[in-house]
Amino acid sequence: xxxxxxxxxxxxxxxxxxxxxxxxxxxxxxxxxxxxxxxxxxxxxxxxxxxxxxxxxxxxxxxxxxxxxxxxxxxxxxxxxxxxxxxxxxxxxxxxxxxxxxxxxxxxxxxxxxxxxxxxxxxxxxxxxxxxxxxxxxxxxxxxxxxxxxxxxxxxxxxxxxxxxxxxxxxxxxxxxxxxxxxxxxxxxxxxxxxxxxxxxxxxxxxxxxxxxxxxxxxxxxxxxxxxxxxxxxxxxxxxxxxxxxxxxxxxxxxxxxxxxxxxxxxxxxxxxxxxxxxxxx
Amino acid sequence: xxxxxxxxxxxxxxxxxxxxxxxxxxxxxxxxxxxxxxxxxxxxxxxxxxxxxxxxxxxxxxxxxxxxxxxxxxxxxxxxxxxxxxxxxxxxxxxxxxxxxxxxxxxxxxxxxxxxxxxxxxxxxxxxxxxxxxxxxxxxxxxxxxxxxxxxxxxxxxxxxxxxxxxxxxxxxxxxxxxxxxxxxxxxxxxxxxxxxxxxxxxxxxxxxxxxxxxxxxxxxxxxxxxxxxxxxxxxxxxxxxxxxxxxxxxxxxxxxxxxxxxxxxxxxxxxxxxxxxxxxx
DNA sequence: GTTCCGCATGAATCGATAG
DNA sequence: ACTATCGATTCATGCGGAA
Numbered sequence: 070x071x072x073x074x075x076x077x078x079x080x081x082x083x084x085x086x087x088x089x090x091x092x093x094x095x096x097x098x099x100x101x102x103x104x105x106x107x108x109x110x111x112x113x114x115x116x117x118x119x120x121x122x123x124x125x126x127x128x129x130x131x132x133x134x135x136x137x138x139x140x141x142x143x144x145x146x147x148x149x150x151x152x153x154x155x156x157x158x159x160x161x162x163x164x165x166x167x168x169x170x171x172x173x174x175x176x177x178x179x180x181x182x183x184x185x186x187x188x189x190x191x192x193x194x195x196x197x198x199x200x201x202x203x204x205x206x207x208x209x210x211x212x213x214x215x216x217x218x219x220x221x222x223x224x225x226x227x228x229x230x231x232x233x234x235x236x237x238x239x240x241x242x243x244x245x246x247x248x249x250x251x252x253x254x255x256x257x258x259x260x261x262x263x264x265x266x267x268x269x270x271x272x273x274x275x276x277x278x279x280x281x282x283x284x285x286x287x288x289x290x291x292x293x294x295x296x297x298x299x300x301x302x303x304x305x306x307x308x309x310x311x312x313x314x315x316x317x318x319x320x321x322x323x324x325x326x327x328x329x330x331x332x333x334x335x336x337x338x339x340x341x342x343x344x345x346x347x348x349x350x351x
Numbered sequence: 352x353x354x355x356x357x358x359x360x361x362x363x364x365x366x367x368x369x370x371x372x373x374x375x376x377x378x379x380x381x382x383x384x385x386x387x388x389x390x391x392x393x394x395x396x397x398x399x400x401x402x403x404x405x406x407x408x409x410x411x412x413x414x415x416x417x418x419x420x421x422x423x424x425x426x427x428x429x430x431x432x433x434x435x436x437x438x439x440x441x442x443x444x445x446x447x448x449x450x451x452x453x454x455x456x457x458x459x460x461x462x463x464x465x466x467x468x469x470x471x472x473x474x475x476x477x478x479x480x481x482x483x484x485x486x487x488x489x490x491x492x493x494x495x496x497x498x499x500x501x502x503x504x505x506x507x508x509x510x511x512x513x514x515x516x517x518x519x520x521x522x523x524x525x526x527x528x529x530x531x532x533x534x535x536x537x538x539x540x541x542x543x544x545x546x547x548x549x550x551x552x553x554x555x556x557x558x559x560x561x562x563x564x565x566x567x568x569x570x571x572x573x574x575x576x577x578x579x580x581x582x583x584x585x586x587x588x589x590x591x592x593x594x595x596x597x598x599x600x601x602x603x604x605x606x607x608x609x610x611x612x613x614x615x616x617x618x619x620x621x622x623x624x625x626x627x628x629x630x631x632x633x
Numbered sequence: 634g635t636t637c638c639g640c641a642t643g644a645a646t647c648g649a650t651a652g
Numbered sequence: 653a654c655t656a657t658c659g660a661t662t663c664a665t666g667c668g669g670a671a
Contacts, residue, residue, distance in 0.1 A: 106644050148646060151487040152452045158440040170434045176458055176477050178545050183645045184662030186541045189491055193645065194543035195458050205433040211468055258466040261476030270643045270665060278644055501664065540663065
């Protein structure tokens with residue numbers, strides 16, 4: 070493994086991103102401040118101004134991303150006056166107009182979401198993981214995120230009858246001959262576009278809203294070792310930490326000095342002993 | 352239980368809906384034909400014309416729905432040229448402009464769908480269950496869909512229940528223990544907005560097969576017995592069948608004669624023996 | 634060293650109350 | 653009338669201390 074660079078940059082992404090060269094990033098994975106959330110830490114962008122605020126940033130992201138790269142955006146609209154706000158839908162449409170391809174919408178199913186029950190709704194247990202690309206020919210290493218068949222097969226495949234197998238072959242869905250019995254012989258299967266991870270909730274000094282599994286999963290899927298990962302809203306530094314551990318170069322940006330310090334601490338902490346081959350640039 | 356009416360109507364919803372009186376329906380739950388470029392499938396509406404096609408129908412749905420009623424729309428955009436089509440987002444925005452409140456987006460997680468992959472994506476394992484309302488004061492019977500509590504509670508209950516068990520057992524001889532309902536409540540929790548139902552594989556005659564659990568869940572949540580349920584795209588008749596079984600009046604509409612016949616067969620099949628109190632109106 | 638249990642808390646949401 | 657703040661509601665998870 071070559072040396073890994075892990076840059077943690079302090080500042081406003083709208084400005085800091087301009088220092089990054091064109092077509093250099095393989096994966097952008099980020100969770101920007103949601104509209105009207107985290108007012109105390111970040112500015113607190115209203116839903117009405119969210120698209121306007123985000124587009125200059127995504128313009129820079131488009132510029133720095135390689136044509137084969139991927140942009141993963143974690144976001145979820147809040148309920149407001151008994152109604153879901155539509156600003157995320159407006160954002161998706163605006164990003165498409167900006168030139169992005171809206172390739173996929175993964176669902177992050179939060180198994181341990183915030184509790185609560187109200188007269189008109191249940192707990193919100195999912196968030197959007199929106200995948201955007203510059204071109205249709207992006208890199209995707211699907212084999213890297215295969216999961217043991219165990220959980221899946223025990224529930225479904227074991228009970229497949231002989232007619233099930235035959236019938237599915239004759240059913241010509243979309244031209245893909247899905248011979249189910251082939252899957253029986255394998256140990257690993259591909260996941261779907263629904264991801265189930267628990268949110269991090271520890272009693273320690275600082276909590277990371279982003280569980281490590283989330284950036285880890287997308288880094289595995291869309292990058293190889295020595296590729297470059299970017300998070301323009303780094304927060305407490307989860308993305309940088311995971312990228313470093315996985316042998317990816319990374320750039321993390323945040324506007325809050327205390328978060329930048331926290332992220333730097335996470336990185337350098339591990340540098341002397343475990344990651345002596347890594348180079349920390351700040 | 353009073354007599355239940357189950358109407359199966361043949362025709363185009365744009366016309367047939369006009370025969371239904373204002374403010375008479377408690378729940379609309381439907382899975383319209385999804386937009387598709389392939390004309391040979393059911394419906395055959397292109398993504399570009401989908402909103403234009405749907406709005407006259409949703410206008411009628413708005414008219415016939417009670418102010419306390421709910422409209423559940425099951426839909427999912429297909430991938431098209433490597434990209435998710437945005438017509439569903441446009442539809443949500445258009446429905447809001449039409450006066451609907453976009454109350455919630457439930458996720459139907461199709462847990463048992465076959466693993467599969469394409470060069471650029473994984474298996475699509477979820478669909479949108481969009482909830483729209485006319486007002487903020489709609490009926491919602493949340494207790495009807497409670498689910499058993501997670502495993503974590505079993506350990507906790509073990510200790511407390513030692514004395515509780517004895518008390519309950521000793522009380523069982525003397526009528527109903529007053530605490531039984533409370534104890535049951537502790538074993539049941541409210542669900543979230545992510546629903547996990549298996550897909551049905553047994554329906555060869557309808558392209559968009561809807562598992563019974565799906566309309567059943569929403570009928571439980573948003574209606575009581577003798578309420579009125581409407582499905583303007585009935586398909587093979589699942590909604591009518593479930594509504595009848597649950598003691599709800601219902602109206603189902605479909606434009607395909609063979610589906611109407613299929614749906615009628617499902618209903619009348621059960622009428623003589625099990626549902627002799629039901630009245631079939633066609 | 635395991636296993637078990639207590640406890641804090643997490644990108645929440647609504648209705649009521651206050652300014 | 654409209655905005656801002658507060659209290660009540662509620663459950664899965666992981667950590668830390670105890671058995």
